[in-house]
Amino acid sequence: MCNNHDDLELRRKHTASHIMTYAVKMMHPDVKLGVGPWTDEGFYQDFDLGEGKSISEKDFKKIQKKMRWIVNKNFKIVRQEFTEAEAREIWKDDKYKLELIDGIVERGEQISAYDFVDEEGRTVYRDICAGPHLDSTGDLGIFKLTKVAAAYWRGDSDRETLTRIYGVAFPNEEKLAEYEHFLAEAAKRDHRKLGQELGLFTFSEKVGAGLPLFTPKGTFIRNKVEDTIMKIQSKYGFERVNIPHITKKDLYETSGHWAKFKDDLFHVHGKGDTQFVMKPMNCPHHTQIYASQMRSYRDLPIRYAETTTCYRDEQPGELLGLSRVRSLTQDDGHIFCTPDQVLEESRNLVKVIREFYTKLGMFNEGDFKVSLSVRDSANLSKYLGATENWEKAESFLEEVAKSENLPYERIEGEAAFYGPKLDFQFKDSLGREWQLATIQIDFVQPERFGLEYIDNEGKRQTPVMIHRAIAGSLERFMAVIIEHFAGAFPVWLAPVQAHILPVTDAHLPRAEEVLAKIRGISGRAEIIDASDTLGKRLRNSQTGKIPFTIIIGDGEVKSGKLTIRKYGEKKDKQISVEEFLGLLEE
Ligand SMILES: [Zn+2]
Ligand SMILES: [Zn+2]
Incomplete structure (x- = not known):
């Protein structure tokens, strides 16, 4: 066998x-x-x-x-x-x-x-x-x-x-050689090493282990990821909300997380006797925004989005660069809807995931897979929530997976006790798989928090909650894409898109003109002045993995053109400023 x-x-x-x-x-x-x-x-x-x-x-x-x-x-x-x-x-x-x-x-x-x-x-x-x-x-x-x-x-x-x-x-030896090559590649791409070299983030012993500090460049990438997701999902009716980072423990007692997770939380003590904790998740907070008003079926779906940091007291030994941190920023979102709306909402979420990962070049056939986690049919009693709703949600998720042509596998028994889910695993350029995006149906939290809406017959009903993440935690996501791109980010995501190198100080005025034009279209460039040799500056632009290096000397000043070197290429190209701006905007 x-x-x-x-x-x-x-x-x-x-x-x-x-x-x-x-x-x-x-x-x-x-x-x-x-x-x-x-x-x-x-x-x-x-x-x-x-x-x-x-x-x-x-x-x-x-x-x-x-x-x-x-x-x-x-x-x-x-x-x-x-x-x-x-x-x-x-x-x-x-x-x-x-x-x-x-x-x-x-x-x-x-x-x-x-x-x-x-x-x-x-x-x-x-x-x-x-x-x-x-x-x-x-x-x-x-x-x-x-x-x-x-x-x-x-x-x-x-x-x-x-x-x-x-x-x-x-x-055999070949397999060992393959493995050793993989290790060498992985070491070169290690996000901890690249994050340091490219100046994206840092840690400070004074702040503490597992608490990353992001530099302007790293922050640019985080914000770009967040903005991109927000922009895509705003088409599907998501609205931003904002919550504080601490809460009374009562919130998690109601949600049921307290008993299980209280030892993994950071506890906060104020002047009074009230026990607070740093939030390890956002879902319970979001339920309270929903619960702040009486809702009608006409108001649903209600879709909240928020990129916000959560805190978990991970064991120091388990912390690892950005992959495992104590402060993790979730690109979080929750939908409150009727059981019948789960179909359309999940379909829209798949569209958001598709658009985002297509932009990153990671949504190609063979580069990702999806698991549809459903109940264990031999053990139905361990799941909470109405059977009818479970059946509906499971069949809706499967329908979406089919109609959106997702390469999915149905996995029995992998559903959470509170609902079925669709998980997206993406492969990075070394073939490693990362579970990043997820769509999770939840029948239990709305119950526990007593969430309600009035249906079209005037009766009180419990909404379904959908948890969704597109990038997952921004920290872990950054670790994944730093390693996936080996630090050479696509032009739209690169914190610095171009280095402008005036050959001598005499070419500085022209370099400044070009910089102004790039900034005019919200491009991101820096002038690297002639205090170092041109050769050294060219090498620095390469090790900095800057997408474009622009050289401006006598010839360029005279012709009005730019000499451009693309990252990773050996040959230069002469193009006009307008053509270059077109490249940036692409
Ligand atoms: Zn054995
Ligand atoms: Zn949630």
Whole structure:
């Protein structure tokens, strides 16, 4: 049953993890083992090496040599089953394994282990694992250890700190080379590095980890993204609203978020006894704007949009550049409508998403996919809200996905307990997928907040709420597009579209004339004066990934034309100022 390619790669990674573990055990016989799963990229294994012992990347050569030996020995990998009592006896000295056994028993699963067996039938290595694995160690192929990190047992910061070793495994050298090329490309595009080099954002220890500060250039990009989305969606009747960044905890008690998320929030204490928190989301606030008036079916749909920052107290260890922050700005929006209006509203949201991602060049066939998350039909009781509304919403979302030709997959059981959704995953230029836009139907929040409208028969009804994000959080979105474009933003999004280089100071007046014309059409350019050599300034414009570099010397002053070099091109072009302005406006 395990013949497809992906399954083979999964078994390869799993097997590699055990081979690494066996190798480490040969070097540290007393080592205790945490978990060792496969990941998208490869595999890892957690080790408790014991007091005072450590492994660093310097040890990789030795470990890999031992791994090679295990591969060459071609041990058979044989599954064994154990009763709880047997397992507890075998692993009686390993507190981690005993805890794992507790879990397996609790879930009512069979305890299984895998043995590496030599030619004489002797077991040389054994570990608890549900598998699957390759049939023998000799099938492993190419492997490589990649890094060491610290990790908590069970991800719990109150528990033991373990040593985690990561690795990758591939069927052949070409696949490893491909992977290494990908890593090198990804490192070049790393938004943390580019954000620094291009001067887009910064962090300050005085402000705190996970709290990015945006420079004028970075702010330009954020605002441009926001404005573009606002402009597109204003065609579909969105209106902007504005809410404060703190709230009484009562709001989240009503919404039901308090019990679940109170430990992930920043708590704020004022002079009085009232407990406030920094908002981690905007939906509950927006319900209160809706609830401020009696609504009639004639008023619906009501569509609120707001780009606003939310705050979540993420673990310091989880923070990562702009991808994982404590202050995240959502391009948020909520629609309140009747169940029947879900069809038209979702269709319009898909149009907004289409227009925005088309502008970014990311809405091409094969570059994105959509998941339609619906209820688990075998377990309907776990969903809140009227069945009739669920059925309607699910079929509406599917109808939109079909009529808008979205490459969608219907995923049963992936709906939230409060409603079905459409999620958009976009591929960046390295083929990595990012979940960015989303349309989520919600039957529960309107109930909890007692939202109402009067229908055409004068009866009180509960509206449906649609949550929607186009870019997701602006911080994460910026991280994605910085890496996608490798910092070379399209002309419309580039904070500086052109550098104007006067060859000498004598050409400065003409450069200033050209700058004024560019500014006249709201273009964005800077004069880089002749305090550096022309060659150096040209190189700086390239490393700054400026879309156009304009050179003005004697010839250009005389002819009235501009010498233009496009980013990434080696050849210059002579064009008139008007032609250049046309390029900018395109
Ligand atoms: Zn395994
Ligand atoms: Zn929402």
